Amino acid sequence: MANRNHFTRSVSRHLPFGEKRDTRFYGMHIVSVEQFDRQDLDTIFEVAREMRSMVERVGSFDLLKGKVLANLFYEPSTRTSSSFAAAVQRLGGSVLQIDNVTFSSVSKGEVLQDTIRTMESYTDAIVLRHPEEGSAAIAASVATKPIINAGDGPGEHPTQALLDMFTIREELGRIDGLTVTMLGDLKYGRTVHSLARLLALYDIRLHFVAPDILHMPAALVEKLKEQGMAPCEHVDLADVLPETDVLYVTRVQRERFDDPSMYEGVKGSYVVAPETMAAAKERMIIIHPLPRVDEISMEMDDDPRAAYFRQMENGMYVRMALLALVLGKA
Amino acid sequence: MANRNHFTRSVSRHLPFGEKRDTRFYGMHIVSVEQFDRQDLDTIFEVAREMRSMVERVGSFDLLKGKVLANLFYEPSTRTSSSFAAAVQRLGGSVLQIDNVTFSSVSKGEVLQDTIRTMESYTDAIVLRHPEEGSAAIAASVATKPIINAGDGPGEHPTQALLDMFTIREELGRIDGLTVTMLGDLKYGRTVHSLARLLALYDIRLHFVAPDILHMPAALVEKLKEQGMAPCEHVDLADVLPETDVLYVTRVQRERFDDPSMYEGVKGSYVVAPETMAAAKERMIIIHPLPRVDEISMEMDDDPRAAYFRQMENGMYVRMALLALVLGKA
Amino acid sequence: MANRNHFTRSVSRHLPFGEKRDTRFYGMHIVSVEQFDRQDLDTIFEVAREMRSMVERVGSFDLLKGKVLANLFYEPSTRTSSSFAAAVQRLGGSVLQIDNVTFSSVSKGEVLQDTIRTMESYTDAIVLRHPEEGSAAIAASVATKPIINAGDGPGEHPTQALLDMFTIREELGRIDGLTVTMLGDLKYGRTVHSLARLLALYDIRLHFVAPDILHMPAALVEKLKEQGMAPCEHVDLADVLPETDVLYVTRVQRERFDDPSMYEGVKGSYVVAPETMAAAKERMIIIHPLPRVDEISMEMDDDPRAAYFRQMENGMYVRMALLALVLGKA
Numbered sequence: 004m005a006n007r008n009h010f011t012r013s014v015s016r017h018l019p020f021g022e023k024r025d026t027r028f029y030g031m032h033i034v035s036v037e038q039f040d041r042q043d044l045d046t047i048f049e050v051a052r053e054m055r056s057m058v059e060r061v062g063s064f065d066l067l068k069g070k071v072l073a074n075l076f077y078e079p080s081t082r083t084s085s086s087f088a089a090a091v092q093r094l095g096g097s098v099l100q101i102d103n104v105t106f107s108s109v110s111k112g113e114v115l116q117d118t119i120r121t122m123e124s125y126t127d128a129i130v131l132r133h134p135e136e137g138s139a140a141i142a143a144s145v146a147t148k149p150i151i152n153a154g155d156g157p158g159e160h161p162t163q164a165l166l167d168m169f170t171i172r173e174e175l176g177r178i179d180g181l182t183v184t185m186l187g188d189l190k191y192g193r194t195v196h197s198l199a200r201l202l203a204l205y206d207i208r209l210h211f212v213a214p215d216i217l218h219m220p221a222a223l224v225e226k227l228k229e230q231g232m233a234p235c236e237h238v239d240l241a242d243v244l245p246e247t248d249v250l251y252v253t254r255v256q257r258e259r260f261d262d263p264s265m266y267e268g269v270k271g272s273y274v275v276a277p278e279t280m281a282a283a284k285e286r287m288i289i290i291h292p293l294p295r296v297d298e299i300s301m302e303m304d305d306d307p308r309a310a311y312f313r314q315m316e317n318g319m320y321v322r323m324a325l326l327a328l329v330l331g332k333a
Numbered sequence: 334m335a336n337r338n339h340f341t342r343s344v345s346r347h348l349p350f351g352e353k354r355d356t357r358f359y360g361m362h363i364v365s366v367e368q369f370d371r372q373d374l375d376t377i378f379e380v381a382r383e384m385r386s387m388v389e390r391v392g393s394f395d396l397l398k399g400k401v402l403a404n405l406f407y408e409p410s411t412r413t414s415s416s417f418a419a420a421v422q423r424l425g426g427s428v429l430q431i432d433n434v435t436f437s438s439v440s441k442g443e444v445l446q447d448t449i450r451t452m453e454s455y456t457d458a459i460v461l462r463h464p465e466e467g468s469a470a471i472a473a474s475v476a477t478k479p480i481i482n483a484g485d486g487p488g489e490h491p492t493q494a495l496l497d498m499f500t501i502r503e504e505l506g507r508i509d510g511l512t513v514t515m516l517g518d519l520k521y522g523r524t525v526h527s528l529a530r531l532l533a534l535y536d537i538r539l540h541f542v543a544p545d546i547l548h549m550p551a552a553l554v555e556k557l558k559e560q561g562m563a564p565c566e567h568v569d570l571a572d573v574l575p576e577t578d579v580l581y582v583t584r585v586q587r588e589r590f591d592d593p594s595m596y597e598g599v600k601g602s603y604v605v606a607p608e609t610m611a612a613a614k615e616r617m618i619i620i621h622p623l624p625r626v627d628e629i630s631m632e633m634d635d636d637p638r639a640a641y642f643r644q645m646e647n648g649m650y651v652r653m654a655l656l657a658l659v660l661g662k663a
Numbered sequence: 664m665a666n667r668n669h670f671t672r673s674v675s676r677h678l679p680f681g682e683k684r685d686t687r688f689y690g691m692h693i694v695s696v697e698q699f700d701r702q703d704l705d706t707i708f709e710v711a712r713e714m715r716s717m718v719e720r721v722g723s724f725d726l727l728k729g730k731v732l733a734n735l736f737y738e739p740s741t742r743t744s745s746s747f748a749a750a751v752q753r754l755g756g757s758v759l760q761i762d763n764v765t766f767s768s769v770s771k772g773e774v775l776q777d778t779i780r781t782m783e784s785y786t787d788a789i790v791l792r793h794p795e796e797g798s799a800a801i802a803a804s805v806a807t808k809p810i811i812n813a814g815d816g817p818g819e820h821p822t823q824a825l826l827d828m829f830t831i832r833e834e835l836g837r838i839d840g841l842t843v844t845m846l847g848d849l850k851y852g853r854t855v856h857s858l859a860r861l862l863a864l865y866d867i868r869l870h871f872v873a874p875d876i877l878h879m880p881a882a883l884v885e886k887l888k889e890q891g892m893a894p895c896e897h898v899d900l901a902d903v904l905p906e907t908d909v910l911y912v913t914r915v916q917r918e919r920f921d922d923p924s925m926y927e928g929v930k931g932s933y934v935v936a937p938e939t940m941a942a943a944k945e946r947m948i949i950i951h952p953l954p955r956v957d958e959i960s961m962e963m964d965d966d967p968r969a970a971y972f973r974q975m976e977n978g979m980y981v982r983m984a985l986l987a988l989v990l991g992k993a
Contacts, residue, residue: 062457063399069723071752073745082451085403085429089455092401092427097752099745100430100760113954116961121742121953124976125749127722293451294443301446316454392787393729412781415733415759419785422731422757430760623781624773631776646784 028328032143032150036161036197041204048169050324050333051317058093058320065095066332073126074100075118076153077133082293082315083153083163087130090322094332099126116145123148128330131155149329157193163292164197166321170314171249174288178202182246184210187253187273187298189219194292195253196223199234203227209234210243214269217259240272244282250275252291254298276300280308290314358658362473362480366491366527371534378499380654380663381647388423388650395425396662403456404430405448406483407463412623412645413483413493417460420652429456446475453478458660461485479659487523493622494527496651500644501579504618508532512576514540517583517603517628519549524622525583526553529564533557539564540573544599547589570602574612580605582621584628606630610638620644688988692803692810696821696857701864708829710984710993711977718753718980725755726992733786734760735778736813737793742953742975743813743823747790750982754992759786776805783808788990791815809989817853823952824857826981830974831909834948838862842906844870847913847933847958849879854952855913856883859894863887869894870903874929877919900932904942910935912951914958936960940968950974 028046031038039047057064072091076084079102088098101122115133119142122129131142132153139152139159154160172178183202185195189211199219202209209232211219218236227234237243244250255273260266274297275289288310291299295311303309327333358376361368369377387394402421406414409432418428431452445463449472452459461472462483469482469489484490502508513532515525519541529549532539539562541549548566557564567573574580585603590596604627605619618640621629625641633639657663688706691698699707717724732751736744739762748758761782775793779802782789791802792813799812799819814820832838843862845855849871859879862869869892871879878896887894897903904910915933920926934957935949948970951959955971963969987993 061399063401069721069753069755071723071749081431085431085452085455088429089401092429093399095399097427097757099748099752101741101745112956114961117954120972121975122745124972125745125979294447296442301444312450312454315451319455391729393731411761415761415782415785418759419731422759423729425729427757624777626772631774642780642784645781649785 026331028325028333029331030149031329032139032146032152033161033325033329034139034143034150034152035159036164036201038161039165039201039204044165044168044201044204047165047321047324047328048172050328051169051320052173054323054327055317055320058323063093063095066327067091067094067096067330070094070096070128070326070330071126072096072098072326073122073129074098075122075129075131076100076102077131077138080132080154082318083132084130086315086318087151087153087322087326090319090326093319094323094326096127096326115141119146119150128326151325151329154193157191159197160193161197162318162322162325163194164201165325166314166318167194167198167251167290167292168201169321170290170310170317171288173317174310174313175248175286179206181205181248182208182210182243183249183251184212184240184243184247185219185251185253186212186240186275187255188217188259189213189253190217191259192253192292195219195251198251199223199227203230203232207232208246210237210247211235212237212240212243214238214255214273216265217255238272240279241282244279245284247283248287250283250287250289252289252295252299254296274298274300275303277302277306280306283308356661358655358663359661360479361659362469362476362482363491363655363659364469364473364480364482365489366494366531368491369495369531369534374495374498374531374534377495377651377654377658378502380657381499381650382503384650384653384657385647388653393423393425396657397421397424397426397660400424400426400458400656400660401456402426402428402656403452403459404428405452405459405461406430406432407461407468410462410484412648413462413490414460416645416648417481417483417652417656420649420656423649424653424656426457426656445471449476449480458656481655481659484523487521489527490523491527492648492652492655493524494531495655496644496648497524497528497581497620497622498531499651500620500640500647501618503647504640504643505578505616509536511535511578512538512540512573513579513581514542514570514573514577515549515581515583516542516570516605517585518547518589519543519583520547521589522583522622525549525581528581529553529557533560533562537562538576540567540577541565542567542570542573544568544585544603546595547585568602570609571612574609575614577613578617580613580617580619582619582625582629584626604628604630605633607632607636610636613638686991688985688993689991690809691989692799692806692812693821693985693989694799694803694810694812695819696824696861698821699825699861699864704825704828704861704864707825707981707984707988708832710988711829711980712833714980714983714987715977718983723753723755726987727751727990728755730754730756730788730986730990731786732756732758732986733782733789734758735782735789735791736760736762737791737798740792740814742978743792744790746975746978747811747813747982747986750979750986753979754983754986756787756986775801779806779810788986811985811989814853817851819857820853821857822978822982822985823854824861825985826974826978827854827858827911827950827952828861829981830950830970830977831948833977834970834973835908835946839866841865841908842868842870842903843909843911844872844900844903844907845879845911845913846872846900846935847915848877848919849873849913850877851919852913852952855879855911858911859883859887863890863892867892868906870897870907871895872897872900872903872933874898874915874933876925877915898932900939901942904939905944907943908947910943910947910949912949912955912958914956934958934960935963937962937966940966943968 128149130151130153134156136156136158139155143150291311458479460481460483464486466486466488469485473480621641788809790811790813794816796816796818799815803810951971
């Protein structure tokens with residue numbers, strides 16, 4: 004597990020030989036996808052699968068009864084916030100929701116470290132969404148309770164990448180050997196960056212399809228190559244769609260373009276609709292971090308390949324798994 | 334049950350003959366008062382009565398333990414939101430509160446259908462407050478979990494009408510045979526419109542007392558007449574107060590009048606105070622959807638006929654009943 | 664118990680002789696520090712100590728299972744709001760959070776009394792934070808459920824004063840005989856005013872250290888003298904630090920000074936840092952209501968005398984104790 008020590012609680016725990024791997028998550032901060040190796044992902048996926056199965060059978064259960072989760076959001080993100088809240092509630096715990104608009108201490112100039120110390124004295128774990136890169140690592144450096152990074156600006160959003168991976172694994176039965184195509188805004192899309200780094204742990208063929216000005220950052224491409232991947236860059240989805248097993252769609256935002264006519268010129272190429280999908284395999288999936296606006300036509304929603312709503316639901320199971328793991332109850 | 338099929342879950346359920354009527358609510362969306370007949374109301378009132386009795390005896394109980402309710406409010410309405418939240422909490426469930434100010438996905442352009450699909454993947458039922466008429470029906474059209482309309486703009490607010498009816502029934506012991514007088518702004522008052530439509534299921538004498546420019550809409554009056562009612566319109570409360578069993582007060586807002594002097598001319602006629610009530614029966618009730626500003630004098634609050642605070646409390650019992658019914662636990 | 668009748672529920676309860684003192688809290692409003700005598704504080708501290716011990720051993724327990732607490736905040740105060748929410752959740756109850764931004768009824772002109780009547784019909788107790796002095800007393804005058812004042816503008820913040828007292832007692836083992844120094848803005852600091860009044864119940868030596876324009880109000884000093892205290896006023900912390908057992912630090916805000924150069928002249932004197940503390944006793948404590956900005960250097964955080972984070976955690980235990988006491992479950 005890379006960087007394990009850096010993100011583990013400073014309180015040292017002397018673990019016996021032969022420990023069950025999932026006990027190794029106990030007390031851990033979830034800050035970056037860099038923390039995880041394939042075995043970690045297997046553990047998370049296995050627990051997430053159990054969570055889904057239990058939710059389907061009984062809805063909720065009391066694994067985390069009495070636990071209080073701080074949902075500390077310095078910027079709004081209803082989907083992420085709601086899925087963590089539902090996750091802890093379905094495990095019998097409760098949530099202490101703190102939204103940016105009401106965070107008076109911060110407006111009075113309190114540093115993040117003090118806010119974290121406050122919240123950890125009331126709660127058992129802290130989910131943190133913050134607009135500044137590195138804030139989750141700062142929080143983890145002072146906290147004695149687990150910090151879960153729910154997005155730190157242009158930095159990371161590790162639980163999103165984990166739920167993306169879990170969705171691929173569950174929908175297609177495996178990860179090794181797949182062809183993954185990332186489409187749209189690959190320059191600013193935090194989720195594609197994190198997912199690409201996790202995919203590098205597997206034997207994957209990777210395609211990037213983006214407008215000229217929204218290419219995957221060169222540094223990340225370089226890093227992926229160092230890890231043995233050979234990502235190919237394209238501007239036309241048609242080149243790679245027929246062989247694609249996983250199509251990861253992101254939104255191309257008009258605001259990214261200085262010249263509006265440039266946006267008008269490309270936008271049609273990055274919309275997924277039934278006619279686009281005629282060229283795709285019958286067994287493949289379309290995923291998307293949501294919210295989608297018009298980059299995936301609503302006509303696609305009933306297509307069995309449209310996995311984005313199932314992916315979103317998986318978010319709750321993966322977050323249930325992470326909460327159970329870091330609180331030592333999985 | 335009028336329009337039953339339209340609002341019931343699309344998943345068809347083949348019910349055995351002789352089913353208990355309250356199992357028919359299982360999985361149902363609550364979108365409009367039009368869904369209900371008298372027998373439905375009897376069922377809801379009976380369950381609400383049990384809820385009140387259980388709250389009075391033990392405060393809370395675990396009927397909905399493990400259930401998660403989404404309280405999805407696109408516009409603020411603390412009273413309605415709080416009573417749904419308290420309702421599910423008193424039944425042992427938990428609430429996932431989403432207020433408009435933090436709803437980032439929406440600000441990013443997500444359509445209501447996607448937001449509903451998201452929330453239903455995390456929760457067991459969704460309470461929806463939305464400023465646009467018809468939004469609850471749109472939500473119900475995509476949802477596989479029950480949607481409860483908590484007000485859709487100028488459209489409907491069915492749970493308010495149900496709690497109004499329940500209050501009349503509990504305070505006066507019956508509904509048939511009563512004289513109901515609606516006072517104030519009958520043009521824009523969503524709650525009086527919905528209530529009038531429910532009252533049309535009963536044998537009621539109905540009076541409308543409103544300023545000239547705030548009359549009950551002609552289309553609704555026409556509809557009530559088709560249903561066999563003969564509502565009388567008045568401008569002076571004194572004409573009908575002596576025979577009134579239920580006085581439903583609503584607020585006349587200054588902003589409705591183009592000419593301020595017109596407002597000044599009428600406002601005194603639409604304030605309920607001890608001197609007004611001298612002409613009323615000893616056994617009758619005053620109800621109001623709340624908040625009240627000055628259309629009911631605070632001096633009235635200790636009058637036993639002032640039922641508006643008990644009415645508000647009834648809101649929680651009716652909402653507990655509806656949640657238990659649609660989740661199949663009544 | 665001073666002013667007991669004024670703040671107790673109007674519903675009279677005939678208590679048997681020989682009642683346990685803590686049953687006397689049942690149904691009580693917590694509005695002002697003036698309500699309490701030393702015996703009351705002993706009761707609260709004893710229950711708070713039990714709460715801490717139970718949280719340390721099991722995290723949460725079901726003492727208030729089924730109870731619903733309204734957290735009614737007309738102005739934001741995340742720390743106070745969160746500690747009440749966590750308190751009731753750790754006792755197995757749930758919280759109905761109402762923040763100012765969403766309080767639509769109020770924006771429609773509803774009076775506080777009606778809002779309180781609404782919330783008490785849904786919940787078992789109400790925590791009220793309001794910008795206007797006297798609002799907690801108004802709320803208590805209409806409520807039949809316990810009201811807990813969580814700060815009413817320039818008025819009182821009794822639970823903060825109680826947690827300050829509890830911290831002193833737990834950190835130093837006693838209250839009588841201590842020397843307490845209050846530092847910083849003593850003119851506008853609501854917390855130092857309330858704490859000074861509680862300290863007057865004990866045998867305490869009290870020092871005030873403040874810039875000229877931020878002196879403790881003369882009326883409060885007069886009152887403390889009437890109660891037998893002899894507070895000394897200073898401008899230089901060095902005069903009294905060596906004999907200080909409890910240093911209560913508050914923030915000196917730039918905005919209080921008309922003349923910026925005046926602020927620049929004094930600000931250095933009101934910052935607590937390692938070099939300042941060299942002159943202090945080895946066994947003494949620094950407390951602060953938080954949030955701190957720069958009036959206590961972060962370098963102090965690891966000093967064992969820095970008790971402000973433990974003090975904050977104590978806030979949860981004291982609030983758990985108060986909730987259990989007023990709800991009759993301690």
